[in-house]
Amino acid sequence: MIKKTKNTKDSKEIKHKPWMLTYVGDHQVSHDVSIESRSYDRASLSLKTYSSLDEYTAHSESDTTTWVEVNGIHDTTITKSVCEKAAVHGVNIEDILNTKQRPKIESNNDYIFVTLKAISYNEEKETFIKEQISIILKDNLVISFSQFPNDIFKRLKAELSVEDSFLRQKNAGFLFYRIIDLIVDGYFKVGDQIDSEIAIIEDALDNSDNEIIEDVYWLKKELLYLKKAIYPINDIVKHLVRTEKKNFSSETIFFFKDTMDHCLQINESISLNQELVTSFYDLYLSNINKKTNEVMMYLTLFSTIFIPLTYIVGVYGMNFKNMPELDYKYGYIAIMIVQFVIGVGIYSYFKKKKWLNSSE
DSSP states (O other), rough: OOOOOOOOOOOOHHHSSSSSSSOBBBBOOOOEEEEEEEEESSSSEEEEEETTTTTTTOOOOOSEEEEEEEEOOOOOOHHHHHHTTTTTHHHHHHHHHHOOOOEEEEEEESEEEEEEEEEEEEETTTEEEEEEEEEEEEEEEEEEEEEEEOSSTTTHHHTTTTTTTTTSOOHHHHHHHHHHHHHHHHHHHHHOOOOOOHHHHHHHTTTOHHHHHHHHHHHHHHOOOHHHHHHHHHHHHHHHHHOOOOGGHHHHHHHHHHHHHHHHHHHHHHHHHHHHHHHHHHHHHHHHHHHHHHHHHHHHHHHHHHHHHHHHHHHTTTTOOOGGGGTTTTTHHHHHHHHHHHHHHHHHHHHHHSOOOOOO
């Protein structure tokens, strides 16, 4: 079973002032912020890793496409500096620093800003990794901000390392699309893992262990988060396809439409899984009620058999002197036989009525 982690709410989310750039998210961060820049065209690729802000300069070349990857946004000074060198508005910088931000898109004449939720599955820790990724497209420059280092863009970097690859032949708009598409592809892997978890819960539904209902609640919460993360992406891609055609080639627009179809497919899968999880909860309660009814049925049978027997024993246990049956030589045996006949008779009646087995 997947390990379940508790979510902690950050009070700074509501305490910071709107005009102050404050990081809102997990403050137990152990990694340093890293900045990598990849400038490329069909024939060449230049990779730079910056160890300080003084070394980092804004993209200035016009004949190549540049991807600036910032891993770690908890250092507001670095995030602010990178954004200001690209002339990013302060409101969008605040959105980058707020990891509780709903997926959104904003565009103006200078750049397009998108923030998304990336979800991946960590097989080693057996848990879902959730993070916010913000992307900026400006001319032939793409800047991505991730909460922490990860392997989400591993395949993208591998494609860039191949000379004259399909990605190297395209402009920054196509790179912008590929980043979004990789995030959406990650949802399919998460969906496969959720399907596996649903299969495990389905096999264990006959067990009334409390752990099962805890797994159902946890899975229901994960599906709600997944839907909250994915549903807005469909609107984001629609906006890009319909109103931002000037920033993308017709081929890239076509690929965006495919991503939009993927979003719809994932949303349908989530809705189906939500219905399954809800039915699991109902079935779990039904099994609990069934087992409770079975216990009550046998307790009722036991009580029904022993009520008349208790009455008989109680009558002859009063020990009055004027009770002729007390002096009867075979009185004890007769009473035992009568009690046995009564017990067997009641049991046979219940059996005839098929009250002893609910499956009959």
